[in-house]
Amino acid sequence: MEFNLTDHPHRRYNPLTGDYVLVSPHRTKRPWQGQVEKSEEEKRPEYDPDCYLCPGNERAGGEINPNYQNTFVFTNDFAALNQESPSGTYEVGGLLRARSETGICRVVCFSPRHDLTIPELSVSDIEKVIKLWQDEYRILGANPDINYVQIFENKGKMMGCSNPHPHGQIWAQSTVPNEPATEGKFQGDYYQRNRRSLLADYLKIEMKERERIVVENDHFVALVPFWAVWPYETMIISKRHIQHILQFNDEEKTAYAEILQQLTIRYDNLFETSFPYSAGIHQAPTDGLDHTEWHFHHHFYPPLLRSATVKKFMVGYEMLGDPQRDITAEMAAEKLRSLPDVHYKNEATKI
Ligand code: H2U
Numbered sequence: 540m541e542f543n544l545t546d547h548p549h550r551r552y553n554p555l556t557g558d559y560v561l562v563s564p565h566r567t568k569r570p571w572q573g574q575v576e577k578s579e580e581e582k583r584p585e586y587d588p589d590c591y592l593c594p595g596n597e598r599a600g601g602e603i604n605p606n607y608q609n610t611f612v613f614t615n616d617f618a619a620l621n622q623e624s625p626s627g628t629y630e631v632g633g634l635l636r637a638r639s640e641t642g643i644c645r646v647v648c649f650s651p652r653h654d655l656t657i658p659e660l661s662v663s664d665i666e667k668v669i670k671l672w673q674d675e676y677r678i679l680g681a682n683p684d685i686n687y688v689q690i691f692e693n694k695g696k697m698m699g700c701s702n703p704h705p706h707g708q709i710w711a712q713s714t715v716p717n718e719p720a721t722e723g724k725f726q727g728d729y730y731q732r733n734r735r736s737l738l739a740d741y742l743k744i745e746m747k748e749r750e751r752i753v754v755e756n757d758h759f760v761a762l763v764p765f766w767a768v769w770p771y772e773t774m775i776i777s778k779r780h781i782q783h784i785l786q787f788n789d790e791e792k793t794a795y796a797e798i799l800q801q802l803t804i805r806y807d808n809l810f811e812t813s814f815p816y817s818a819g820i821h822q823a824p825t826d827g828l829d830h831t832e833w834h835f836h837h838h839f840y841p842p843l844l845r846s847a848t849v850k851k852f853m854v855g856y857e858m859l860g861d862p863q864r865d866i867t868a869e870m871a872a873e874k875l876r877s878l879p880d881v882h883y884k885n886e887a888t889k890i
């Protein structure tokens with residue numbers, strides 16, 4: 540029998556990081572006896588008097604949120620980074636090395652409504668979130684001490700998110716952190732060799748094969764990357780080779796909002812639950828240098844494996860060897876693609 544990706548164990552290469560993932564598709568044929576139940580969905584109020592992100596409420600530091608109508612951003616009251624701490628280095632024998640780090644941490648409320656999440660927001664409301672991300676990237680990035688702006692969302696209790704009010708965070712800092720630094724290096728090496736964007740070339744292959752695409756519109760593709768580690772990991776990639784979020788034209792901004800909505804609706808529909816994930820934008824550093832090599836994209840790393848409660852653990856061999864998965868990227872993409880593009884909660888109200 541000849542080697543193929545659907546039946547035989549193999550390792551897949553991630554050209555953005557140089558990492559490998561072990562794929563064991565034959566194991567999906569195992570009988571499964573674990574839990575499959577749905578989670579108890581709590582019904583949340585539109586406004587929660589005890590929520591520190593709801594309009595008009597008091598935060599931990601004593602500040603009062605304005606009565607915001609759309610989005611709202613503030614500096615994290617428990618920021619992991621700040622601009623005031625002293626600069627310095629620590630070094631012992633060349634092996635113990637540290638350097639002070641400065642930055643700014645922001646909290647972004649996506650909506651005044653306590654009970655909604657991105658898949659339940661309208662496209663025009665998601666556009667307002669994108670507009671805010673653009674403003675933050677521009678303003679924070681213009682600070683000479685800020686060389687990278689990491690925009691992200693940590694969603695769901697399972698991900699350690701402390702509050703269900705729809706929100707994300709931005710950590711902006713003087714150093715480019717590990718993940719974007721590695722991706723920047725690999726994109727840079729590829730660009731040097733080929734004079735083309737790594738992700739533009741990758742998209743060309745995906746749009747021809749079509750096996751891993753979940754949703755697509757005129758300007759963006761959402762797909763399960765060939766090298767996905769998490770069962771339903773995805774990436775949204777811009778079709779145009781742009782470096783950062785400020786380069787979107789109006790049409791692209793709307794298309795980005797649409798694909799964010801379409802992808803997250805499918806996520807919620809997968810296990811009929813508010814789908815937990817960590818997601819975030821990777822784009823060019825704001826260090827004032829030319830970053831033609833960078834290609835805008837948005838990663839989604841969801842932990843769920845089999846139901847609203849059964850998550851994938853990254854343990855054992857995965858901590859000591861390579862990450863490993865059973866269902867292939869192609870199977871995951873097909874599953875997500877086949878789901879309705881109407882949110883299950885809307886479906887329920889229609890009946
Ligand atoms: P997470 O739930 O994703 O952790 O985000 C909540 C953030 O909000 C968290 O970083 C901040 C926490 O520091 N926060 C405030 O800035 N003010 C508050 O009054 C409570 C929480």
Ligand code: ZN
Binds near residue numbers: 652704
């Ligand atoms: Zn709230």
